[in-house]
Amino acid sequence: MPMMSYIDAVTTALREEMERDERVFILGEDVGKRGGVFRATAGLYEQFGEARVLDTPLTESAIVGVAIGAAAYGMRPVAEIQFADFIFPATNQIISEAAKLYYRSNGTWKCPLVIRAPYGGGVHGALYHSQSVEKIFAGVPGLQIVMPSTPYDVKGLLKSAIRSDNPILFFEHKRCYRLIKDEVPQEDYTIPIGKADLKREGSDVTVITYGLPVHLTLEAAKDLEKEGISTHVLDLRTLVPLDREAVVEAAVKTGKVLVIHEDNKTGGFGGEVVATIAEEALFDLDAPIQRLCGPDVPAMPYNPILEKEFMLNKDKIANAIRELAEF
Amino acid sequence: MHRQRGLTDEQVVEMYRxxxxxxxxxxxxxxxxxxxxxxxxxxxxxxxxIQVGAAFALDREKDWICPYYRDLALVLAFGQTVRDNMLAAFAKAEDPNSGGRQMPGHYGDTRYRILSGSSPVTTQVLHAVGIAYAGKLEQKDFVVLTSCGEGSSNQGDWHEACNFAGVHQLPVVFMVENNQYAISVPLEKQVAGENIAARANGYGFPGIQVDGNDPLAVYQAVKEAVDRARSGNGPTLIEAITYRLLPHSSDDDDRSYRSNEEVEMAKKKDGLLVFRNYLLENKLWTEQQDQELLAQIMEEINEATAYAEAAPHPNPTDLYKHVYV
Known part of the structure; x- marks a missing residue:
């Protein structure tokens, strides 16, 4: 199996789906000739032409609104928002339109739309190129939210998202783009949306997370193993729908749960995970559930010291696991 | 006059109906x-x-519409029935627009290519552009007409849609039904510049002002726009000027922001009366025919009212349906 980077898995999934289904087309800023500012759509303009790899005017609401119209007609648009931080001008289209079209039409109009957006920090992106935005949308029924951590999952989940008849937000951690590589099969495969993935079996502490912190946690777990602490790691992969069964099973496994995400703590998706465990597995717990999250400051500063202070890393995660193990 | 515009006697009578x-x-x-x-x-x-003039200029077998909440006559001319709309008014399960989920006036009907709309204004204008783009990708020759009020033409989505359609020369007709009021705020406090039609200059396509009380003039303007769109020459903006004869909605009281004299003056130019007189004067229509038509319409409305009032509500558990496909 070839080794593939996270971003190459994005491109591969897009290319294969565009080859498979003529209704799939891409629209966004700089996605065409330039192949995307991160190069996620590199080579697609050359292969499929400008009509199917459409450079739009600099208008996020139009990118999503036009995609919704095309999706309602029966196409399968994949809209790229260049940075998740810039998705907000399109929020009305996402929340009032994409999320509600199927419901408000009593199941007669569908919205098979994927919105891809790079999110997350650690790339010197400062306040407006580093944000995690999933909590803004996680409480909006009608939307699904996919946040893969590995190239293997990116390919399988992006294909599933494109083939789905639901509007899906596909958030890609931009720090993973070139940092994370793994083996990705050349053949066509899909991963079901709504299934978490157990990354590591352990017996002392359960970590439930998604995106970049999956990798940081696995590194921390390796170190902690030497100290005799065994960590159980669940990658949610999909926030909505949440794999509640896997969450509860993972929590019960060790009775000590740490929920980790880069998004801010207050209102972050971790609260939903914690509530699920509290509702369904409280008496199986041996310690109060802990959260390790981005701090409640408006956004991630440009200054490297401040950026580092905001970002999660292996040591912060190891400390949190250690504290919980010792409880 | 209508014959010069390419409409038969039967068609204009049908428009009046x-x-x-x-x-x-x-x-x-x-x-x-x-x-x-x-x-x-x-x-x-x-x-x-405005709405009937526009509908007759479109191909009602293949063109698409993304209407707004005042477009009752437009959706009727596109195929919806009085009963369909009465079911929506009573929010009954059988309402084809939304199964009773949306407020009345939120049209959507897959049978007639009427895209479902919402309450935040002007979102549908971008959807119209998306449908037109899809048609271009599939090399279809349909046209999309989308409408909104003059207040809505200030929204960012409206501007983004016009610009997008202009860049890609898409087959869209942007129709602004300028009824002088955005709820209580009059035109002069809503729209800067010469007029709304003039905004089309900035998007690189024609902008036409037309008398919205004259369905024949609207028909001609929209027909030219549709022909232009269908032949690959891009969008047109049409500003149809009229007057909102009633309050914004059943919850509004327009006496607090406009005078009775102003409304009475506008009623004299009511397009329905003007068009009726046109038919009578041109011997296309008689008082007797008018009475017969009215009786027929009232019977249809009475039947639909009784039907919709008696129609079953959705079940409580229907609340949970159609969140995801």
């Missing part, structure tokens, strides 16, 4: 609201001529 049908249905909805039978209604009164 739709205008009268919409007016009488609209009046009934107000009556039902005031009688406490339905919680809400929003009106098309005064704008029927």
């Amino acid at each position: 739709y205008m009268l049908l919409a007016r009488k249905l609209d009046e009934r909805l107000w009556l039902l609201n005031r009688a406490g039978k339905i919680p809400f209604t929003i009106s098309c009164q005064g704008q029927e001529g």
